[in-house]
Amino acid sequence: MVGKMNKDTQMRAAINHKLIVAERECLKEALRAKCGCKDQLQAHWEEVIKEKGLEHVTVDDLEAEVTPKGRALVPDGVKKALLRRIRTFLTQHASL
Incomplete structure (x- = not known):
């Protein structure tokens, strides 16, 4: 019986x-579709790499440089819509 419960728990966790x-x-795709800022962000990280040099830039550097700009480029309406979707998901799946 304990083995079955453990297996059920593992299966539930995997699902x-x-x-x-x-x-x-789905949220990422919605953001990409509604924001349209992918090209601007790509140009920005390419600029960061050119400024610092490929050998001297790390993923952490790129994240620190690009994340604030990316957040600023997303319109408030899109942010609010995504937040509503997240809240709805959490409400519907509260047992997770």
Whole structure:
């Protein structure tokens, strides 16, 4: 009986993980579709790499430089819509 419960718990955790990952991907796609700032962000990180040199830039450097600009480029309406979707997801899947 304990083995079955453990197996059920593991299966439930795996399903919940896949559900969360799937929802995260849906949110990313919605953001890409509504924002239209991908080209601007790509140009910005390319500029950072040129300034610092490929050999001297790290992923952490890029993240620190690009994240604030990316957040600023997303319109408030898009941010609010994504936040509503996240809240709805969390409400519907409160047992996760």
